[in-house]
Amino acid sequence: MTTTMTLGRDKFIPFSPPLIGDEEIAEVVDTLRSDWITTGPKVKRFERQFLEFVDAPAALAVSSCTAALHLSLLALGIGPGDAVLTTAMTFCSGVHVIEHVGARPVLVDVEPDTLNLDPQRLEDAIQRVTRTLGLQVKAIMPVHLYGHPCDMATILEIAARHGLAIIEDAAHALPTHYRGRIIGSAQPQSAVPVLTCFSFYATKNLTTAEGGMLVGPPELIDRARSWGLHGMNGDAWKRYGKEGTWFYEVVSPGFKYNLTDLQAALGLHQLRKLPQFHARRQAIVRRYQAAFAAYEELQLPPERADVVHAWHIYAPRLNLDCLTITRNQFIAELQEQGISCSVHFIPVHLHRYYREKYSYVAQDFPVAYQEYQRLVSLPLSPKLADEDIKEVIAAVRHTISAHRAQPESGRTRAAVGS
Numbered sequence: 001m002t003t004t005m006t007l008g009r010d011k012f013i014p015f016s017p018p019l020i021g022d023e024e025i026a027e028v029v030d031t032l033r034s035d036w037i038t039t040g041p042k043v044k045r046f047e048r049q050f051l052e053f054v055d056a057p058a059a060l061a062v063s064s065c066t067a068a069l070h071l072s073l074l075a076l077g078i079g080p081g082d083a084v085l086t087t088a089m090t091f092c093s094g095v096h097v098i099e100h101v102g103a104r105p106v107l108v109d110v111e112p113d114t115l116n117l118d119p120q121r122l123e124d125a126i127q128r129v130t131r132t133l134g135l136q137v138k139a140i141m142p143v144h145l146y147g148h149p150c151d152m153a154t155i156l157e158i159a160a161r162h163g164l165a166i167i168e169d170a171a172h173a174l175p176t177h178y179r180g181r182i183i184g185s186a187q188p189q190s191a192v193p194v195l196t197c198f199s200f201y202a203t204k205n206l207t208t209a210e211g212g213m214l215v216g217p218p219e220l221i222d223r224a225r226s227w228g229l230h231g232m233n234g235d236a237w238k239r240y241g242k243e244g245t246w247f248y249e250v251v252s253p254g255f256k257y258n259l260t261d262l263q264a265a266l267g268l269h270q271l272r273k274l275p276q277f278h279a280r281r282q283a284i285v286r287r288y289q290a291a292f293a294a295y296e297e298l299q300l301p302p303e304r305a306d307v308v309h310a311w312h313i314y315a316p317r318l319n320l321d322c323l324t325i326t327r328n329q330f331i332a333e334l335q336e337q338g339i340s341c342s343v344h345f346i347p348v349h350l351h352r353y354y355r356e357k358y359s360y361v362a363q364d365f366p367v368a369y370q371e372y373q374r375l376v377s378l379p380l381s382p383k384l385a386d387e388d389i390k391e392v393i394a395a396v397r398h399t400i401s402a403h404r405a406q407p408e409s410g411r412t413r414a415a416v417g418s
């Protein structure tokens with residue numbers, strides 16, 4: 001049906017394929033041939049190198065970002081009677097872990113441009129939770145959506161005023177910079193504890209297939225380390241000198257969240273390559289932005305001044321007024337042309353579990369709800385070749401041209417004013 005279909009390409013352009021090189025493969029094999037395949041020397045090395053990369057005071061390698069988020073709540077002692085504020089526009093796992101510890105997740109709507117948690121709505125949410133729910137707000141969980149940082153200055157200021165901790169979901173934010181600091185770096189001027197959670201899931205900017213990293217103040221990382229390894233007290237051996245080789249004390253009903261050396265083997269090389277991966281992501285995004293700039297049918301993703309965007313996800317929005325098709329049809333047409341797309345994210349309050357538990361309606365978070373309906377995530381990975389990107393651009397342009405609301409007018413941004 002389209003020219004791209006006849007160019008001899010009969011497979012999909014994948015959405016976010018991992019880029020694994022011979023170095024990663026050799027390191028995994030080296031681990032397999034050693035006597036140590038689970039948490040050991042390679043995890044230690046990976047933690048140390050990662051901590052240096054993001055300039056963090058302490059780091060704990062874990063089995064996933066979800067685990068890091070869960071451990072953050074546990075380390076901060078958050079539980080029943082507490083509330084945690086987070087964004088409606090995110091993946092479900094950050095909200096799930098708030099439920100897991102018995103606290104109340106309180107969703108907050110997003111800024112129209114970045115789709116990040118809107119700090120202007122935090123005060124209101126804090127007042128509402130305290131007065132009408134009788135709960136104590138303990139933390140804010142901002143998500144640096146797509147790799148664009150949240151407005152951390154305002155969020156930190158509000159957190160300091162109310163004595164709240166910050167748990168950053170940085171699953172997309174590697175490497176992200178905000179006002180000259182890399183996300184994950186120590187916040188010397190911060191009056192509140194800040195924990196930052198990274199994901200090494202298969203699609204993320206750095207992958208260990210599954211995995212994550214928690215960084216933050218050493219005392220909290222120590223507590224998280226114990227919670228993440230059966231609640232065993234790592235210091236027990238010091239207190240029981242001679243029995244050191246076998247004795248441990250269990251101080252909480254902890255979880256099993258450790259990363260393995262097999263996974264760290266991947267991470268060590270992925271981390272080394274991260275700057276070049278990031279440069280490639282930036283180059284792809286520049287091509288997309290340039291190719292789509294003239295299309296009033298698309299609203300391009302923003303990058304505010306004084307930030308470095310990690311570009312984990314490239315999610316333009318459809319200006320549906322300019323098109324005769326819905327977002328779902330748009331995606332279906334791209335898929336037919338061999339382009340795999342996605343949507344990030346279905347807002348949390350629309351999912352059945354949360355909708356029913358908290359009696360949410362779609363309009364409770366009007367910005368998240370409205371923007372959700374016009375979001376499209378396009379393929380983005382350092383593994384994609386210039387040819388692949390060209391095909392994505394051609395397919396997007398073709399789909400727009402085929403479904404313009406007014407084919408003769410409004411072709412360029414110059415005509416938008418009408």
Ligand SMILES: *Cc1c(COP(=O)(O)O)cnc(C)c1O
Binds near residue numbers: 066090143198211
């Ligand atoms: C991927 C992702 C997570 C979960 O990461 P895992 O490592 O798979 O647990 C959390 N939050 C966001 C925003 C994500 O995209």
